[in-house]
Amino acid sequence: MKALFDGKSKMWSSVPPGASVAIFFVLLCVVGLLEAMQIAYFAVAKLPEAERGGSYFAKKTCKLLFANKARGLAAFMIGRQLSVVSCMFFVARITSVHLDEGDENIWGVSNGVQELFNTGLLGSLIVAIIGSISWRLIASAFPLIFVHNPIVYVFLRICLFLEMTGVCSGAWVLAAIHKKIAGFQRDEVYIGTAEERAAGKQGDDDSVVAPGPGHIIPATSFGHNPLDEDEPTTIEEIEDLEQQLVRHKKEIESRLAAVKDRKKVLEQGPEASTESEQIA
Secondary structure: OOOOOOOOOOOEEEOOOHHHHHHHHHHHHHHHHHHHHHHHHHHOOOHHHHHHOOOOHHHHHHHHHHHHHHHHHHHHHHHHHHHHHHHHHHHHHHOOOOOOOOOOOOOHOHHHHHHHHHOOOHEEEEEEEHHHHHHHHHHHHHHHHHHHOHHHHHHHHHHHHHHHHOOHHHHHHHHHHHHHHHHOOHHHHHHHHHHHHHHHOOOOOOOOOOOOOOOOOOOOHHHOOOOOOOOOOOOHHHHHHHHHHHHHHHHHHHHHHHHHHHHHHHOHHHHHHHHHHOOO
């Protein structure tokens, strides 16, 4: 163990500094992608199936995650955690500082500042901001982009393989015990499925809820539009496409009406805005 964490160990001294920097940024991106996948998948889980997109990788991803009461999503969480922990071991090793007696401080800083560097705090801040939080914010606003991404699908497969090895299978047992003791129920028991909520018009009020981090924006990446399916060849496919188009048309008309109402209120001045709010 001493050799593993010793900065002068033979294992790490054989790696050139340039390679260490390259490895650091690659692992930083891997950690960030895994963090974003977690946010994106949980956001998409609450969407109706028709709104998850029809691209090849979107269908494959959703089939892996949400089949069998979303067991794939739970398995992904285990594999994702194993992957993140593995990457963090290497990132921590790269960002840790070890100086022998007589070595000069980094950038010629004072001994007090060098002690701060030695704690690894700066490396932790970099990983938290660049390798985690920023990716999470992007995924919260654009989850469908990650679902349609073929690279993300590859990492999903890797995470599921790691879970399949059984290294952390004890987590399933502990989760089942916790569920039994606490009496947990699936969200659908309380709020219904996404399709049931959409049928009951229980979605967000877009005239009040502004798009941004935490609110899903339809994916347009990779030249894909959720309605750009293959040309329908049967009556059933045509009717299904027609229903999707009508639903999107109503949604657009509703949004336009809300925008026009808001525009009229703003044109009439702040007094009219206050009166409309009091009436509401």
